[in-house]
Amino acid sequence: MRIEKQRYTERFGSLKINDVQKVLELDSGRRADMPLKEAIAVDKIEEDVIKDFEEKMAIVIPIKDEKLKLFEGVISGVPHECLIIVISNSGQEPVDRFGMERDTLEQFCHFTQSQALIIHQKDPVLAQALAQAGYTDLLDEDGKAVRDGKSEGMVIGLLVAMLAQKEYVGFVDADNYFPGAVWEYVKCYAAGFSIAQSPYAMVRILWRYKPKISGEIYFRKWGRVSETTNKCLNSLISSKTGFETDIIKTANAGEHAMSINLAKILPFASGYAVEPQELVSLCEDYGGVLPTANQKVAKHGIEIFQIESRNPHFHEEKGIVHLREMLLQGLSTVYHSQLCEEETKRMVIRELVAQRAAKRGEEPAKPRINLPLRKMNIKSFIDFMAERMDSYSALKG
Ligand code: GDP
Ligand code: CO
Numbered sequence: 001m002r003i004e005k006q007r008y009t010e011r012f013g014s015l016k017i018n019d020v021q022k023v024l025e026l027d028s029g030r031r032a033d034m035p036l037k038e039a040i041a042v043d044k045i046e047e048d049v050i051k052d053f054e055e056k057m058a059i060v061i062p063i064k065d066e067k068l069k070l071f072e073g074v075i076s077g078v079p080h081e082c083l084i085i086v087i088s089n090s091g092q093e094p095v096d097r098f099g100m101e102r103d104t105l106e107q108f109c110h111f112t113q114s115q116a117l118i119i120h121q122k123d124p125v126l127a128q129a130l131a132q133a134g135y136t137d138l139l140d141e142d143g144k145a146v147r148d149g150k151s152e153g154m155v156i157g158l159l160v161a162m163l164a165q166k167e168y169v170g171f172v173d174a175d176n177y178f179p180g181a182v183w184e185y186v187k188c189y190a191a192g193f194s195i196a197q198s199p200y201a202m203v204r205i206l207w208r209y210k211p212k213i214s215g216e217i218y219f220r221k222w223g224r225v226s227e228t229t230n231k232c233l234n235s236l237i238s239s240k241t242g243f244e245t246d247i248i249k250t251a252n253a254g255e256h257a258m259s260i261n262l263a264k265i266l267p268f269a270s271g272y273a274v275e276p277q278e279l280v281s282l283c284e285d286y287g288g289v290l291p292t293a294n295q296k297v298a299k300h301g302i303e304i305f306q307i308e309s310r311n312p313h314f315h316e317e318k319g320i321v322h323l324r325e326m327l328l329q330g331l332s333t334v335y336h337s338q339l340c341e342e343e344t345k346r347m348v349i350r351e352l353v354a355q356r357a358a359k360r361g362e363e364p365a366k367p368r369i370n371l372p373l374r375k376m377n378i379k380s381f382i383d384f385m386a387e388r389m390d391s392y393s394a395l396k397g
Helices: 046-053 068-077 097-112 126-131 150-163 177-194 225-239 260-265 273-288 295-300 319-335 340-356 378-386
Strands: 002-004 009-012 015-018 021-025 042-044 059-061 084-086 116-120 168-171 200-207 210-214 216-220 257-258 303-307
Touching: 002 303, 002 340, 009 225, 015 046, 015 273, 046 059, 059 068, 059 150, 068 097, 068 177, 084 097, 097 116, 097 216, 097 319, 116 150, 126 378, 150 168, 150 177, 150 260, 150 273, 150 378, 168 177, 168 260, 177 200, 177 257, 200 319, 225 273, 225 319, 257 260, 273 303, 273 319
Parallel strands: 015 303, 021 303, 059 084, 059 168, 084 116, 200 303
Antiparallel strands: 002 021, 002 042, 009 015, 168 257, 200 257, 210 216
């Protein structure tokens, strides 16, 4: 794969936020022995290097009641070397949708000999393992089950990836229409990690186009929700540095990946606040404005890559109410940040009212933020779950 070199990086304390890097070529051909003429501007990431990173990566697919055909397509797009981890919160009654997902995955693994795990978010064993590990943040009021939410599914996926001793985790939504796009996202994750210098790295995907169908297909560059969330997050940063910036272009990137090292120190917000909250928390903890959360991490620095994929992003459209909810939850992370000053707060409120995600005079609710994983006893979770892992494996025999 060939991607643009990092041309521009903004530093905010120990955070290095790289401007968008475009994918230039999906398949960059055989390894060349000669020095590359284009090397000043372009990084060529060799196939075997990508494979090495895929081998160390788990792909976590959170899923809730998606069309089975979409799920089937998504898993077919995950490169073979990756471990697939499906965390499902799909219904089991009256129709056992979870059972159907498991069957689909088992059949896929049978014929491809891929490695995959599938766990239901409400599996009581998970709740027990979390309680034992002192991580009740993720559990509902009675402490008997993991709460609903995509973010909660992601966190379970991260823990299972740690159990499987992976070094990187990439997230891919189950409602992607194009298996080719899924394939490309994972290549981009691997490419980003291969360039990273710090053990604390994150890759966020920016899509080139997000098509809308209304009569004919229109290839839109940005969704309104991401545009607004980016703007408010950039305003948050600008107000602290005194220089206007538009560096953040992937505030809502559901398709993103991180090193396990980084995953351990990140607090994850519930629901759709999760992706923007990652950036907000990094700015708070390592932006150099508030006290630094962890000196060791700060010494290494944290690298964020934003890679623009070639495939258009096409997923299930869940309607305007869903979009408003996403906007509200996303912007609440900015609004309630300790870094947020009056001007950005006003901007958030203005946007929420204009897009009818909040009423005039209403404040967004505080996001619920789960403790970073390093505060729990990860080893206890792993020990508890390890004995039972076979039953979650989709590759039998
Ligand atoms: P959007 O793509 O950001 O608009 O949000 P989606 O509603 O498509 O959700 C993203 C992914 O999370 C999809 O694959 C959903 O099926 C999945 N998802 C949504 N809610 C839950 C949940 O409660 N638990 C799990 N495990 N996955 C969820
Ligand atoms: Co979606």
